[in-house]
Amino acid sequence: MNLIIKRCPTCGSDQIKKVCRDWTGNYKGQSYVVPDLTFYECPVCEERVFEREALSKIQAHSPAFAKRQRRVKKIKAAQTAVAPRAIPHA
Ligand SMILES: [Zn+2]
Numbered sequence: 408m409n410l411i412i413k414r415c416p417t418c419g420s421d422q423i424k425k426v427c428r429d430w431t432g433n434y435k436g437q438s439y440v441v442p443d444l445t446f447y448e449c450p451v452c453e454e455r456v457f458e459r460e461a462l463s464k465i466q467a468h469s470p471a472f473a474k475r476q477r478r479v480k481k482i483k484a485a486q487t488a489v490a491p492r493a494i495p496h497a
Pocket of ligand 1: 415416417418419420449450451452453454
């Protein structure tokens with residue numbers, strides 16, 4: 408589901424266009440990079456519009472969400488490590 412943006416929601420310019428490049432975000436003074444992010448950018452007022460896909464990609468890279476992700480990874484790793492020992496005399 409892609410929305411098509413033809414006009415900048417901020418200044419109304421029709422110069423807004425879809426771009427794909429590395430995005431540098433900032434969370435509480437900590438900058439992070441989202442590689443190959445697709446979003447709309449207005450060259451007139453520098454407004455940026457993100458689709459849902461882009462937003463979830465940003466969230467995946469943002470330190471704001473990093474804690475939860477790390478915990479998920481740890482649980483997965485633990486399960487993998489425990490599994491072979493669960494089989495007796497394997
Ligand atoms: Zn604009």
